[in-house]
Amino acid sequence: MLEVGFPRPRLLFLLTRLMTVMTSSVNRLLEPQRRAIVVGASSGLGAALVRRLASEGYRVAAVARRETELAALRDSIGNDRVFPYVHDVTEFEQVPLIFNQITRDLGGLELIVYAAAVQPPVAPHEYDFVKDEAMLKTNLAGAVAWLNQAAIRFERGRAGHIVGISSIAGDRGRVGSPVYNTSKAGLNTYLEALRNRLSRHGVTVTTIKPGFIDTELLKNAPKTFWVISPDEAAARISEAIHRRAQVTYIPPRWRFVGLIVRAVPSAIFRRLNF
Numbered sequence: 001m002l003e004v005g006f007p008r009p010r011l012l013f014l015l016t017r018l019m020t021v022m023t024s025s026v027n028r029l030l031e032p033q034r035r036a037i038v039v040g041a042s043s044g045l046g047a048a049l050v051r052r053l054a055s056e057g058y059r060v061a062a063v064a065r066r067e068t069e070l071a072a073l074r075d076s077i078g079n080d081r082v083f084p085y086v087h088d089v090t091e092f093e094q095v096p097l098i099f100n101q102i103t104r105d106l107g108g109l110e111l112i113v114y115a116a117a118v119q120p121p122v123a124p125h126e127y128d129f130v131k132d133e134a135m136l137k138t139n140l141a142g143a144v145a146w147l148n149q150a151a152i153r154f155e156r157g158r159a160g161h162i163v164g165i166s167s168i169a170g171d172r173g174r175v176g177s178p179v180y181n182t183s184k185a186g187l188n189t190y191l192e193a194l195r196n197r198l199s200r201h202g203v204t205v206t207t208i209k210p211g212f213i214d215t216e217l218l219k220n221a222p223k224t225f226w227v228i229s230p231d232e233a234a235a236r237i238s239e240a241i242h243r244r245a246q247v248t249y250i251p252p253r254w255r256f257v258g259l260i261v262r263a264v265p266s267a268i269f270r271r272l273n274f
């Protein structure tokens, strides 16, 4: 008898492959659409978070000033997953417009992460208001402008998750970078107040306090240790998002550093040079 078409094992293999592809496509279609905004997404931790969230099935709006970096990020992940928006967070009056534009484009919003920050080098005897203003506007006022919009939307919808990337640096005022510390301490208090307002409306607010992460921002830090990669930081933040953490240090060992740093009496702390 004449054999027509594929030999039987090959046919079985192709059928199995087809079934797998179809099942994963159907699963993707059935997956609830999750949508996120990452502000400060063009490099370092923000970019790693965009990659992480996209790999978990989110459609992510990536916000920052550098258009080329945002486009490269989109191209490396896929234009059905990542949507770049060029924006300077210190242009506060533009925030409501761009926030509403993004939520319309994505068709909703479940998660927002504010990661934008600057930390210029500051010498021990330097009091440069231009640098200080940039830190306060980017690290704190920009966060308030963006997260206020999310708070309004999530409170109304009685759901949603707000994540602020703060720092162990906000736990105490130190000699090295007074206004960077201030911006992160202010962010901590703002996020705590948001949490107290919004948890009764079903909204989660997470404060992330990283130690050192190997990014552009770290280049200005004089001494570093326990440095982790942006991808490891993003994985740990994703885990904190899944368990709806309130305040979390990453990696967790920084929690003990925070405890000690906060416990040192001022009379001793002011003699330290870090």
Ligand SMILES: NC(=O)c1ccc[n+]([C@@H]2O[C@H](COP(=O)([O-])OP(=O)(O)OC[C@H]3O[C@@H](n4cnc5c(N)ncnc54)[C@H](OP(=O)(O)O)[C@@H]3O)[C@@H](O)[C@H]2O)c1
Pocket: 039, 040, 041, 042, 043, 044, 045, 046, 063, 064, 065, 066, 067, 069, 087, 088, 089, 090, 114, 115, 116, 117, 118, 138, 165, 166, 167, 168, 209, 210, 211, 212, 213, 214, 215, 216, 217, 218
């Ligand atoms: N690296 C560390 O060791 C460390 C430790 C603790 C906490 N953190 C925090 O982690 C977060 C991410 O920082 P990173 O370490 O990943 O540094 P990074 O690579 O320098 O990232 C900073 C991000 O903020 C964005 N940004 C800065 N100014 C902006 C502005 N005016 N408008 C819009 N976006 C702006 C930058 O994008 P554009 O320049 O393209 O605008 C960039 O995407 C920050 O909140 C930082 O404070 C970092």
